[in-house]
Amino acid sequence: MEHPENSAEYEGLMVNAGVDHQEIVNPYLNHMRKKRQKLFTVDEYVEGILRGDVTRLSQAVTLVESTLPEHQAIAQEVIEKCLPYAGNSVRVGISGVPGAGKSTSIDAFGIHVLQHYGGKLAVLAIDPSSEKTKGSILGDKTRMERLSVHPKSFIRPSPTAGSLGGVARKTRETIILCEAAGYDKIFVETVGVGQSETACHSMVDYFLLIQLAGTGDELQGIKRGIMEIADGIVINKADGSNVDKAELAASHFRNALHLFPLPDSGIVPEVMCYSGFYDLNIDKVMAMVFRYIDKVKQSGYFQYRRNEQSKYWMYESINEQLKNNFYYNPAIRAMLPDMENAVLGGQMTSFVAASKLLDNYYSTINHTS
Numbered sequence: 225m226e227h228p229e230n231s232a233e234y235e236g237l238m239v240n241a242g243v244d245h246q247e248i249v250n251p252y253l254n255h256m257r258k259k260r261q262k263l264f265t266v267d268e269y270v271e272g273i274l275r276g277d278v279t280r281l282s283q284a285v286t287l288v289e290s291t292l293p294e295h296q297a298i299a300q301e302v303i304e305k306c307l308p309y310a311g312n313s314v315r316v317g318i319s320g321v322p323g324a325g326k327s328t329s330i331d332a333f334g335i336h337v338l339q340h341y342g343g344k345l346a347v348l349a350i351d352p353s354s355e356k357t358k359g360s361i362l363g364d365k366t367r368m369e370r371l372s373v374h375p376k377s378f379i380r381p382s383p384t385a386g387s388l389g390g391v392a393r394k395t396r397e398t399i400i401l402c403e404a405a406g407y408d409k410i411f412v413e414t415v416g417v418g419q420s421e422t423a424c425h426s427m428v429d430y431f432l433l434i435q436l437a438g439t440g441d442e443l444q445g446i447k448r449g450i451m452e453i454a455d456g457i458v459i460n461k462a463d464g465s466n467v468d469k470a471e472l473a474a475s476h477f478r479n480a481l482h483l484f485p486l487p488d489s490g491i492v493p494e495v496m497c498y499s500g501f502y503d504l505n506i507d508k509v510m511a512m513v514f515r516y517i518d519k520v521k522q523s524g525y526f527q528y529r530r531n532e533q534s535k536y537w538m539y540e541s542i543n544e545q546l547k548n549n550f551y552y553n554p555a556i557r558a559m560l561p562d563m564e565n566a567v568l569g570g571q572m573t574s575f576v577a578a579s580k581l582l583d584n585y586y587s588t589i590n591h592t593s
């Protein structure tokens with residue numbers, strides 16, 4: 225297509241068409257591509273993961289994220305075999321609006337944790353928007369400069385395929401593989417909008433909310449019901465002339481938290497100011513997280529929360545599979561457009577259309593079972 229700037233309006237400016245990419249002609253590269261897709265046996269994946277082999281772990285995660293049934297079959301077996309070795313970690317969810325400083329902070333938190341708490345750290349992400357943008361905005365290695373080159377960290381961007389439920393399930397399954405590979409600290413990054421925070425909350429032991437001062441975030445957080453799921457609130461960018469504003473925001477949060485009932489953990493969320501970029505109070509924020517973990521491990525709430533999460537995921541998994549089974553049913557697929565049109569055209573109420581579809585679905589199921 226002709227470039228719009230080539231119109232007569234832009235006299236003296238001529239934009240040439242770009243050059244198309246060439247086909248790959250180097251046969252060696254094709255060979256390399258094929259090699260990369262090679263599948264291993266379930267035991268080979270499991271053995272590699274348990275050995276802490278990062279390449280094998282990455283390859284297994286790719287299978288978890290794949291939508292191909294043959295990949296999924298292997299992935300599910302690998303997950304099952306890794307399960308007995310999983311669970312032995314501290315999982316921390318980190319959320320905040322875009323620009324709150326999540327990646328800067330995770331870089332700083334991660335380096336601090338590796339230096340002072342030891343072990344290995346995996347950084348995963350839940351980002352349902354990445355399906356649309358065809359590229360993840362979270363968990364990106366290039367945004368975590370120090371962690372990305374640290375030998376004890378494993379960074380994986382958000383899986384891109386599917387609904388939020390699907391993306392979240394894949395992240396949860398990846399946690400299991402990472403834990404089996406010896407990662408005993410897991411950070412799950414999520415963007416502070418919509419349901420992804422709830423999904424993240426449902427798989428972590430501690431949910432940390434990053435806020436900014438003076439952006440109306442205080443009210444936003446309270447309105448969105450986020451205060452109920454945060455285990456700790458931190459105000460980032462408390463540096464330079466922003467320190468006073470950050471302290472003021474922190475006291476607003478502390479006051480607001482008193483208005484809410486005590487969380488199930490029995491621990492009132494702490495509120496703290498820090499600066500991810502200038503490495504200020506990083507130690508205090510991480511101490512706050514691990515203090516909480518110690519307390520809930522002692523009180524038994526840690527295990528209770530994990531059990532509740534497993535129950536939640538059982539129902540989520542049923543819901544997802546039922547929904548898929550319904551929408552992929554050929555009879556339903558054939559009926560849906562007509563029913564939709566009938567509802568849009570006002571010839572049928574939504575309730576009647578839904579009943580007809582479901583009746584049809586039940587009868588096809590009874591027929592085949």
Ligand code: GDP
Pocket residue numbers: 320321322323324325326327328329367460461462463498499500501502
């Ligand atoms: P994300 O979108 O939440 O991951 O945010 P980023 O980590 O990409 O940070 C967004 C912008 O805020 C970048 O320009 C950072 O340099 C800046 N930023 C992050 N943390 C701090 C901080 O502690 N202080 C200041 N002044 N800027 C920061």
